[in-house]
Amino acid sequence: MQKTEALYQKDASLQTHETTISSITPVSDLPQDLQTLFKTLESGQPYVVTTPQTIFHAQGGGQPTDTGSIILSHSGEEAVFKVHQVRKADPAILHMGTFTPADSTLKIGQEVKQVVDWGSRVLNSRLHTAGHVLGLAIRSLSRTGVLPADLKEVKASHYPGAAFVEFQGLIAGDKKSAMQEKVDELVRQDLDVTIHFWSEEEAKERCAVVLEGVKGGEEGVRVVEVGGLGSYPCGGTHVQRLRELGRVVVRNVKRQKGISKVSYEVVEA
Template sequence: MADQKTDPVYHREGQLYAHTTTLSSMAPLSSLPASTQPLFKPPTDTTKTPYIVTCPSTIFHAQGGGQPSDVGTMTLAAPGPHGNDATFTVRQVRKVDPAGAILHLGTFEPEPEQPQPQLGLGLQVRQAVHVPTRVLHSRLHTAGHVVGLAIHLLSRAGEAGLPRDLSDGKASHYPGAAFVENVGLIPGAAKAGIQDKVDELVARDLGVAICFWTGEEARDKCIGGLDGAAVGAGEEVRVVDIGGLGSYPCGGTHVGCLKELGRVVVRGIKRQKGISKVSYEVVDG
């Protein structure tokens, strides 16, 4: 299962919320190698057996890059485990390695009569992402890049009291815990200036483009370069570009333009050991 390769359709079509594919594998979570099982948290409902499902392609974003995984459903067309359509509720999605299988953890309704790994292989699968969750994650991820871009532009211009030598650090785009980090010290008094710059960028309703660049192009054009990522010969780098003003290597999902963000609110700035963490959230209207 783990050595299969899954086509991440969401890399090319981030606004695609329904997709038809086939079933590649299905097995109980307990059958996975001991090294792979810790990637998942078993569902809290202990009355159902957690299964891992794979497909040749998927629209479900796998957790990574600071973005949570998608949730939703897969419907296995008849003749499913009981001779009727079976619904698989997708609760967690993980990628085994950058070029490997994408594993979907969830539970079946109705449950298979027996935990047979080969049961139903090749069946048609109708995937459906939970749209409100995907949209929120996409807004938060794009908003993180907008906050980072605002800091970058202010820093390079020497505005809002930001030092010119700031550099991008890690980020998280989880609801209620979203932040971007910079190497360097951002003064607390810069919060208002960062908020103003973010508001300006959003008001311009800049387009958000997904590009696939060579490693050399991404290294030269992206803010922060490739951030230490290794790119093999002939490999492409997936990049998100914000209105031509700044680009970042990124595997997440995004909105199509900045008006879809609503309002991006800069919540606060914390500094520790030479790192500045700027927290943010998105709100409607």
């Protein structure tokens, strides 16, 4: 498959983008390993559309897929490809969805406009950034002795209604208020959130968390930095300043088999 340039990784503020069609394939005609990337739709004939560039975030890194539309105009008529799921299949990014009307005829090379469901994108970006802020807050409390010094961030999910950060090590339930206070303090500082592309060596040296197997692309390892607090290797979308988070609420702390799971949500301030 042709390579897709992930425009959202450099500019997550893009709500629309004009590009062309690279390929259109019924999901049933894809190789089996690619078919398994997608969840079955309840209705409609699903297709996969690829384009040279995309502003749609592909599911991964604990962040859910973007949704939206790819609008196609031809012969004086308009057809809409409703994007339900987006997945990576290097070097391509696959947009899976259905056409309206269902019998639309399309051509490779046709000009189209991508439109992201912006409300969903903003929520996902707030949750993803909030997860990093929570991790950095806990890291700070660990350094100052409020929390155990041996805590190690090992996993995170930033899905609406199911967002959490997991740590190797035990966090006592009575530390929830301390974590909330620290998170509130960081958000009040309204720090900027910036994207960098660093070498693998620099990322391993400077990032707060570097999971095994992190590798850079052509431009290096994509890193998100929260003010001067710390940075994470990350392919997701984020807010530009912490005031955009609203309020980050620490919901619960669960401990099992040496792992502490801290759940959270974002609400309007």
